[in-house]
Amino acid sequence: xxxxxxxxxxxxxxxxxxxxxxxxxxxxxxxxxxxxxxxxxxxxxxxxxxxxxxxxxxxxxxxxxxxxxxxxxxxxxxxxxxxxxxxxxxxxxxxxxxxxxxxxxxxxxxxxxxxxxxxxxxxxxxxxxxxxxxxxxxxxxxxxxxxxxxxxxxxxxxxxxxxxxxxxxxxxxxxxxxxxxxxxxxxxxxxxxxxxxxxxxxxxxx
Amino acid sequence: xxxxxxxxxxxxxxxxxxxxxxxxxxxxxxxxxxxxxxxxxxxxxxxxxxxxxxxxxxxxxxxxxxxxxxxxxxxxxxxxxxxxxxxxxxxxxxxxxxxxxxxxxxxxxxxxxxxxxxxxxxxxxxxxxxxxxxxxxxxxxxxxxxxxxxxxxxxxxxxxxxxxxxxxxxxxxxxxxxxxxxxxxxxxxxxxxxxxxxxxxxxxxx
Numbered sequence: 092x093x094x095x096x097x098x099x100x101x102x103x104x105x106x107x108x109x110x111x112x113x114x115x116x117x118x119x120x121x122x123x124x125x126x127x128x129x130x131x132x133x134x135x136x137x138x139x140x141x142x143x144x145x146x147x148x149x150x151x152x153x154x155x156x157x158x159x160x161x162x163x164x165x166x167x168x169x170x171x172x173x174x175x176x177x178x179x180x181x182x183x184x185x186x187x188x189x190x191x192x193x194x195x196x197x198x199x200x201x202x203x204x205x206x207x208x209x210x211x212x213x214x215x216x217x218x219x220x221x222x223x224x225x226x227x228x229x230x231x232x233x234x235x236x237x238x239x240x241x242x243x244x245x246x247x248x249x250x251x252x253x254x255x256x257x258x259x260x261x262x263x264x265x266x267x268x269x270x271x272x273x274x275x276x277x278x279x280x281x282x283x284x285x286x287x288x289x290x291x292x293x294x295x296x297x
Numbered sequence: 298x299x300x301x302x303x304x305x306x307x308x309x310x311x312x313x314x315x316x317x318x319x320x321x322x323x324x325x326x327x328x329x330x331x332x333x334x335x336x337x338x339x340x341x342x343x344x345x346x347x348x349x350x351x352x353x354x355x356x357x358x359x360x361x362x363x364x365x366x367x368x369x370x371x372x373x374x375x376x377x378x379x380x381x382x383x384x385x386x387x388x389x390x391x392x393x394x395x396x397x398x399x400x401x402x403x404x405x406x407x408x409x410x411x412x413x414x415x416x417x418x419x420x421x422x423x424x425x426x427x428x429x430x431x432x433x434x435x436x437x438x439x440x441x442x443x444x445x446x447x448x449x450x451x452x453x454x455x456x457x458x459x460x461x462x463x464x465x466x467x468x469x470x471x472x473x474x475x476x477x478x479x480x481x482x483x484x485x486x487x488x489x490x491x492x493x494x495x496x497x498x499x500x501x502x503x
Contacts, residue, residue, distance in 0.1 A: 094433045097300040098329045098426055118490075123304045125490040127425060130442045132479040134488050143497040191499070209442050211414070212462065215421030216428075219333060220304055223429070227300045236336045236415050248498045256418065273338040282340050284324075284331040291349040292454045293397070 092227035100267060101222055104231030105177045107184040107262035116228050117186075117261075123224035124190070129213035135196045136214045136256075139247055141187040149246050150238070150258070151181045157237045172276065179235040184260035189243070190218050195252040214256045221259075231264030298433035306473055307428055310437030311383045313390040313468040322434050323392075323467075329430035330396070335419035341402045342420045342462075345453055347393040355452050356444070356464070357387045363443045378482065385441045390466035395449070396424050401458040420462045427465075437470030 121138050129135060141147060158178065165173045181187060192214040222232045235258045243255050273279045289295050327344050335341060347353060364384065371379045387393060398420040428438045441464045449461050479485045495501050 092300050094298050094300045094303040094429055095325075095329065098332050098430065101332070101334070103334060119301075121494060122490050123301065125488075125493065126304050126307070128307070128309060128428060128440060130440065132477050132485040132487075134493070137493050137495060137499070139495045139497070139499060141497055146497055208417075211418070212421045212424075215418045216425040218418075219422040219425035220429075222334060222422075223300055223426075224304065234334060234336065248500065250499065253499060271338050279338040281338075282331075284328050287331065287340070287343050288327060289343060289345045291345070291347050291352055293343070293345060293456065293459060294454065 094223075097223040097226045101226045102231065102264075102267050103271065104233045104262075104264040104267070105180045105260070105272070106265040107180045107231065107260065108265060109183070109185060110263045111185045112230060112262060116230065120221055120224045120228060120230070124217040124221035127213065127217035127220045129216070130209035133196055133210060133213065135192050135194070135210040136217045137191045137193060137253060139189040139191060141189065141247075142185075144182075146246060147181055147187055150187070150243065151179075153239055153242045153246070154179055154181060154235060154237055157239055161237050172278065176272070176276065176278075178237060180233055180260040180262070181235065184233070184262040186261050188221075188259040188261050189247055189255050190214060190221070190257045190259065191247075191249060191253050192256050193253045211254075211256060218257050218259075225261065226267075229263065230261060231267065233260040234258070235260060300429075303429045303432045307432045308437065308470075308473050308477065310439045310468075310470040310473070311386045311466070311478070312471040313386045313437065313466065314471060315389070315391060316469045317391045318436060318468060322436065326427055326430045326434060326436070330423040330427035333419065333423035333426045335422070336415035339402055339416060339419065341398050341400070341416040342423045343397045343399060343459060345395040345397060347395065347453075348391075350388075352452060353387055353393055356393065356449065357385075359445055359448045359452070360385055360387060360441060360443055363445055367443050378484065382478070382482065382484075384443060386439055386466040386468070387441065390439070390468040392467050394427075394463075394465040394467050395453055395461050396420060396427070396463045396465065397453075397455060397459050398462050399459050417460075417462060424463050424465075431467065432473075435469065436467060437473065439466040440464070441466060
């Protein structure tokens, strides 16, 4: 698949078909993630592939607690709209994937002297690679961000030096919509890209 | 360009040719960045395109101060190797690019109730998109991470709610090497991807 096609047709997916993802395809997608940029070539990521139903039920229960808290931020129509949104596919997707960052892997890593979060940033670059490679394979990915990371770390038995960065639902989607779901339902519009570009200094246009 | 080609042939570039990057190509690359995943569709990024020589000289001087500090972490052969590395192309690249994150853009954004750094994570997804689209256009990108972000914010006149996430050198490279420079010079090896993959829980293999 062409790179621009993958970029423009990638979506956050929450509706999955039960069809399993083959080990071969999964490996290709994880290898794509592993070839992301990492500051000082530290490769700080780990990939935890979760199929176990018990673990997923624990994650789902934790999501529901957190989502109830999140919902309390909204009122009126916005609240009704929020309640109608499907925000995860933890149990339906054939697999879940936690992308974690080992914050001790690099030690004193080249390029990490001044900006300590470059390991987290590198891990996010890997996540975008994964998402695009999955798209090219016809596989959907949905990022579940309404989670308690401490609880997730306990469930997945992460050591203290490893933090979860993304919890992803992965599988063949019912479809790839033409635009983001939050745009379709009127939650949030796409910002015109030219509004986000400045010249030389913040706020300078042209 | 095929997505896997872009992913596997992307490199961190520090040696640039002076050939300018056209406005049309730059716009395509920034639009690819703008189509990254963002939690709650918050699109928290800004792109500051820096061509001004005075600003770049200020950034370069600041890099040199920070790099001197970073160098003090190494001794012996490792120090000599470090000193030999070219870590940026701030003045040679036809343009520099600061990808910043507006931490106030989303306000109470959907999906950001529990994990507040999802805006930074989304911005990093945009950076990886940008990097891959640039690769497909034959354009190299180098991430300069040895910087003082407070000083950079002052130079670029960022408001207090906007933080720099990446400072990138952008332009046609002398070449795209077959492997990362830090691998070639023996600084750091690529980790076999299978060592990074676990099943169901951290540390479980197979």
